[in-house]
Amino acid sequence: MQDIFEVKAQVTTQEKVGPDCHLLQLAAPQIAASARPGQFVNVACSRQYQYDPLLRRPLSIYRVSPDTGIIELIYKVRGRGTELLAQKRAGEIVAVLGPLGKGFDIHEGTSRAILVAGGLGVASLMFLAQELAKVALGKGEEPYVHALIGGHSAEEIICVDDYSALGSPVKVHTWITRARLEQELEKVLEELSEQGVKTNTCSLYTCGPEGMLRRLAAWAQEHQMLCQVSLESHMSCGVGACQSCICKTSAGTGNTLEDTWKYSLVCRDGPVFNAEEVIWDE
Amino acid sequence: MNKQTAASATGTSVDLRVEMAGLVLKNPVMVSSGTFGYGEEYSRIYDINRLGAIVAKATTIRPKHGNPPPRVVEVVGGMLSCCGQQNVGLERFISEKLPFIRTLSVPFFANVAGEIVDDYVFIAEKLCAAGGIAALELNVSCPNLQQGGMAFGVDPAAVKEIVAAVKKISSLPVVCKLTPNVTDVVAIARAAEEAGADALSLINAPLGMAIDVETRRPKLGNVVGGLTGPAIKPLALRMVWQVAQSVSVPVIGIGGITTAEDALEFIIAGATAVQIGTANFFRPLAPLEIIAGMEDYLKKHGLDNIKELRGSLELPPARGGH
Numbered sequence: 001m002q003d004i005f006e007v008k009a010q011v012t013t014q015e016k017v018g019p020d021c022h023l024l025q026l027a028a029p030q031i032a033a034s035a036r037p038g039q040f041v042n043v044a045c046s047r048q049y050q051y052d053p054l055l056r057r058p059l060s061i062y063r064v065s066p067d068t069g070i071i072e073l074i075y076k077v078r079g080r081g082t083e084l085l086a087q088k089r090a091g092e093i094v095a096v097l098g099p100l101g102k103g104f105d106i107h108e109g110t111s112r113a114i115l116v117a118g119g120l121g122v123a124s125l126m127f128l129a130q131e132l133a134k135v136a137l138g139k140g141e142e143p144y145v146h147a148l149i150g151g152h153s154a155e156e157i158i159c160v161d162d163y164s165a166l167g168s169p170v171k172v173h174t175w176i177t178r179a180r181l182e183q184e185l186e187k188v189l190e191e192l193s194e195q196g197v198k199t200n201t202c203s204l205y206t207c208g209p210e211g212m213l214r215r216l217a218a219w220a221q222e223h224q225m226l227c228q229v230s231l232e233s234h235m236s237c238g239v240g241a242c243q244s245c246i247c248k249t250s251a252g253t254g255n256t257l258e259d260t261w262k263y264s265l266v267c268r269d270g271p272v273f274n275a276e277e278v279i280w281d282e
Numbered sequence: 283m284n285k286q287t288a289a290s291a292t293g294t295s296v297d298l299r300v301e302m303a304g305l306v307l308k309n310p311v312m313v314s315s316g317t318f319g320y321g322e323e324y325s326r327i328y329d330i331n332r333l334g335a336i337v338a339k340a341t342t343i344r345p346k347h348g349n350p351p352p353r354v355v356e357v358v359g360g361m362l363s364c365c366g367q368q369n370v371g372l373e374r375f376i377s378e379k380l381p382f383i384r385t386l387s388v389p390f391f392a393n394v395a396g397e398i399v400d401d402y403v404f405i406a407e408k409l410c411a412a413g414g415i416a417a418l419e420l421n422v423s424c425p426n427l428q429q430g431g432m433a434f435g436v437d438p439a440a441v442k443e444i445v446a447a448v449k450k451i452s453s454l455p456v457v458c459k460l461t462p463n464v465t466d467v468v469a470i471a472r473a474a475e476e477a478g479a480d481a482l483s484l485i486n487a488p489l490g491m492a493i494d495v496e497t498r499r500p501k502l503g504n505v506v507g508g509l510t511g512p513a514i515k516p517l518a519l520r521m522v523w524q525v526a527q528s529v530s531v532p533v534i535g536i537g538g539i540t541t542a543e544d545a546l547e548f549i550i551a552g553a554t555a556v557q558i559g560t561a562n563f564f565r566p567l568a569p570l571e572i573i574a575g576m577e578d579y580l581k582k583h584g585l586d587n588i589k590e591l592r593g594s595l596e597l598p599p600a601r602g603g604h
Contacts, residue, residue, distance in 0.1 A: 004326040006567050044564065049541065051359045051512045055564050097327070097566055236354055236361065237563040239326070241319040243365045244354035263347055263368060268323070 018158035029069030037128035038103025042238035060124035074123035118208020136169030143171035150175035200224035217275035227275035240268030303455035303480035314557035345371035360511030364504035389416035435461035438473035445477035483534035526552025542575020
């Protein structure tokens with residue numbers, strides 16, 4: 001099992017990257033050295049021994065730099081915890097626990113990767129895009145990654161430049177509204193078909209609103225693509241102890257429950273799940 | 283005093299060991315049921331063998347899905363939760379969790395939950411036979427279920443019945459965990475002691491509630507849930523103090539303990555040991571910080587042994603009646 005580190009991390013920078021969206025850079029060398037794409041950290045937002053809010057906030061790891069020991073987090077100000085976090089300035093110390101959870105599986109045999117980020121979903125897919133770009137350089141195939149970044153409005157589309165900076169292995173598409181996302185996906189399918197790439201050799205990775213994940217899971221199944229979804233949940237401990245962040249998944253073999261489903265923990269069993277395991281709420 | 287003498291005077295000579303229910307714990311800092319999984323989770327963060335003892339999450343005969351979401355709501359100074367004892371069940375606890383537990387050097391307590399007296403006896407028998415467990419903590423007080431635990435814990439006769447039945451067959455020490463959702467916790471504590479409990483742990487979570495005023499719906503899937511965290515510490519401390527004065531078996535203090543100072547309050551009130559619960563969620567190293575803080579406190583106050591502190595509460599002179 002991967003080690004988890006509790007780090008008193010110094011803030012190196014904090015900047016606004018979109019409406020209520022912040023990029024926080026922290027010096028957390030142990031986490032930077034071991035984190036994998038799709039993993040997250042649990043961040044203490046209140047001051048030490050002040051219990052409002054009591055619990056930490058789980059934030060996606062946007063990028064890491066093992067060389068400098070910096071981890072980057074992107075989050076949206078939504079309540080008291082993230083409001084306090086947004087006030088942290090360079091030099092201040094923030095307690096961070098990580099890396100946490102199960103990240104994305106990178107299948108070396110995948111011929112193309114399609115990444116779909118809705119809103120803040122860009123935060124958990126950037127690190128993956130980076131790693132996939134490295135795989136692509138080994139293969140010499142371009143573009144290897146199609147990154148479809150979007151949201152409800154133009155302002156919600158953030159971090160596009162960082163994805164574009166990954167260069168020719170990554171082709172960035174942006175979308176607003178569900179209809180545009182569907183059009184972009186059609187375009188990707190056409191491109192794949194022109195290049196003679198079969199969809200059942202592609203992987204789809206997605207993070208964003210649950211409705212979007214659910215539709216994409218169905219779309220991927222229709223095209224026989226491997227599909228992994230990164231789920232979001234309120235959490236407490238982040239390590240699998242408190243059992244507050246549950247999602248319904250199909251029960252694997254060897255489960256003594258007579259039912260066909262079980263509650264998995266988003267923090268420990270996820271946040272990334274194979275789409276076919278997830279039982280979506282009605 | 284020269285530097286060397288000063289160093290030896292503040293050396294590592296303080297003794298945090300406590301004896302309880304026939305066990306010796308290397309320090310009085312335990313972690314409570316339902317906040318530490320089966321130990322595996324936190325062993326990825328630090329060496330859990332440094333703890334005084336670990337209590338596993340509740341084990342029921344059959345696996346349980348637990349309650350539907352939302353299971354946790356943050357409130358001021360605490361949280362409400364209603365997980366509904368999601369657990370792998372007795373069989374898989376023995377086959378999947380005990381092998382890891384047996385590799386630990388720290389005493390590991392199982393927490394036993396049931397819906398009828400026979401459930402407790404059945405689980406206790408199996409766990410005693412399985413090996414690898416240091417003691418049994420009886421969860422007669424879990425507030426999260428619509429039926430079961432709660433009904434036992436509020437009734438002295440029922441508590442007596444369960445404790446006596448388990449004691450009759452158990453080769454392991456038996457700790458009874460008490461609920462605060464009663465008018466007279468001392469009566470329940472005495473019933474457990476009379477039935478042969480080797481120690482008492484308290485408090486389990488008092489019941490609480492939170493409502494979303496926009497939807498007028500309860501914030502918890504289960505409507506009500508257990509309130510835990512710093513918010514309940516004064517309530518827990520009062521109950522531990524009352525019980526410690528009224529029974530002769532060791533008392534384990536639980537409720538909102540987050541810092542060494544919190545833990546010391548419980549020891550001064552009469553607790554032999556403490557359990558750290560919700561703090562594990564928001565300060566994962568809290569148990570280690572508390573152990574270190576206790577050592578520092580003893581040194582600072584010129585005490586060699588944590589036992590010297592137990593029940594050392596200084597009460598003001600009696601008021602009134604003169």
